[in-house]
Amino acid sequence: MSEILKICGLNKNFGGVRAIDSFHLQLEEGKIHGLIGPNGAGKTTIFNTVTGIYQPDSGDILFRDKKITNSKPFQIAQMGIGRTFQNIRLFSNLSVLQNVLIASNMDITYNMMQSFLRLPKYKREEEQLCEKAMNLLEIVGLQDLADARANSLPYGHQRKLEIARAVALNPALLLLDEPAAGMNGEESVELVGFIKEIKTRFHLTVLMIEHHMDVVAGLCDHVTVLNFGKTIAEGTLDDVKCNKLVVEAYLGEEK
Amino acid sequence: MFLQQLVNGISVGGIYALIATGYALIYSLLGFSNWAHGEVAMFGAYMALTLVTRTNSPFLGALVFGILGAGLLSIFNEKVAYKRIRDHGSPTMFLMIAAMGISTTYQNGAMLAFGPKFQMFPSMFETSTIQLGSISIGILDVISLLTTIVALVVLDLLINKSKMGLGIRTVASNSYTASLMGINIDRYFALVFLLAGMLAGSAGVLLGLKYSVYPTMGNVSLKAFIASVLGGLGSVRGAIVGALIIGILETMVSGYLSSGLRDLVTFGLLIVILLVKPSGLMGVTIEDKA
């Protein structure tokens, strides 16, 4: 198995606060890895640094052995890292279909002139794109809502649409930021099945932030536990569950 | 000569500052540039002018009348337009478009109501000058400078020392959290519009006295807007510094180069400063948290 993502000695400060403190991660292709830890542990900051929204103060991020630390967010996305956001960020006034189409724009090779003249190439590629997008929507179960406005969808559907949009990018690595946030038990069970299906179908590697332990247990091969930017435990969920530091981080120190 | 120009520059810059601080105040709370602010100043000037021509009121009365009129118009804008737009949950961009519409409305409304002509205040002061060493300052400029200083000092104390100012700063730092804490944020929005409007009103009266009163005089606020951008959007002290820089720069360019080049230099400087410091001199860089 080859490593798809490797993070070495990553540091990020915000005005003196260590948001990430020498973070390490090696993620093998085809795995699902969980980042867990209390609020403010620096999980989303790691996502934002991997996707290029933040520049790290030091440390390296390698995606398929290529350094991506100085790349712009759109370049990192084009290389094959898709993501969702903790507070959903859809193109809210656009249709469900449009949301997915935008993420597939990279498949398109026609240029402005060919589009202006509406040459066969334009038509063919647009048709293929639409077909691909509709297939994807069918997989996530939103095909009947393709023309609905994204912000008119119920919350659970919006989460699914965001995942579909990230997948439309043809990523190799998918970063999910709290996909089960705000879902009840039943919905999270469904989500676990959904993520598994997506992962197999599109040959994805997944790095996810999640608070619902049943979701983490159902999906993650390995987890990293963070607290105040520091890694306090690594391993399978069962391994870290009994770790003293982890228990303290979640429940507070024993008196 | 240089000192003389410097004093003139400070005098002009002071008036810009009265308007620029209004931009900064409103931006710090609502995150948009209130393009209708110059028209508020214009309205204040017309109010004062009307009072003076009708009743022969002295300067102070006219000033107070103009300030009150402008303050009320500013609140009126907030209540009738901006508040409703916010309540719809529309993006802040819509506030700016509305402000543009309001500005156009008032400018053309004034054109119809008062006519397009330039109107002068009847002379209220002796046209004598005060001699300070090699510098001579007109009485009008002295009064203008004093009014500006008093207004800005009061504003600074109000914001940084009073309980009301603490409330304004709280709402500015995060209006949503403030509303969750039980603060009536709409009251503070109205208050800030009143404050900004009153400052603009005083600027309008002073400008009217110094030059003349006309429907498009609000366009002067463009300079004030530039000043507030230069100082950093939302920073009141930044706006004052920016306004003084622009005032001094303008008089210097007019004095030593050519008045035709005045605006070119101002805008050129603005673009250069923004390229070097993208959030102005005293602005805060806001990172979009994903």
Added chain:
Amino acid sequence: MSGYLQGIIILVGINLIAVLGVSILTGFTKLFSFGNAGFMSIGAYTCAILTTRYNVPFIVAIIAGAAFAGLVGYGLGSLTLGLQGDYFLITTLGFGECVRVLFEYITPVTGGAKGFSGIPHYTNIWIVLISVILAFIFAWTLTHSKYGRNLTAIREQEVAAQAVGVDTAKNKLMAFVVSAVYAGWAGALYANSLTFLEPKIFNLAKSSELTITTVIGGLGSLTGSFLGTCVVTLLPEIFRSLSSYRMLLYGIAVVVIIIVRPSGLYGYKEFSITRIGKWFKKLGKKAGDAKRRGDVAE
């Protein structure tokens, strides 16, 4: 066709081209510009100088005017599009004013504040119509392609747009250059229609008018921009007595639209026959329902 009618069509057409540029920039990309009158001015003076002093064929001069405006837009945009929101806006405003002041200052080239006269009257209705059709089709195909999708993505959610691989900087620059080219194009036609130019024609008020027209027509809709331009240009022609109230009414209209129809603005609805058909059907159904309810009540 009467000369008067032709004159009106030419005026609407020229304004429409400039407005379409603003529509792409503001309606589709959520970038504001208060400098598009400056680009118009550049296009107008370029075309005027080329046709008047160098006898360059009109078509070539139009292309040169539009291209030069686009080039300046490219330079300005590359420098300033990285700035956030209002900071970017103020640089466009500064640019527009700089162009005006500069053109007033360089008298040997532009004739200065006194104006530039004796421009040959080349602009006729056919050139304007062809220009409008070309401009509209280009704008339409641009917005209905991956380019347009990228622009709307930037408008809706810039961070998410980057996260799905949209090069936001490049796309914003493209929208800015297109709007500059359109403004330059409109300016070029305007110069040889008016036969007289002065820098203050292209002032801040002109830039605002372009944005106001776009808003009245509806953001994110090219057909809306077309209707908006017709309304804004024609109303004062039809109601001559209203012409002094013109800008007052537009100002009020903008405020009312923003207050009353906040979501309607971003309807992204293009005007189409099928949609109108549907609308009438719905209306008919509603009337029918009301009638039935009435029957029951009886």
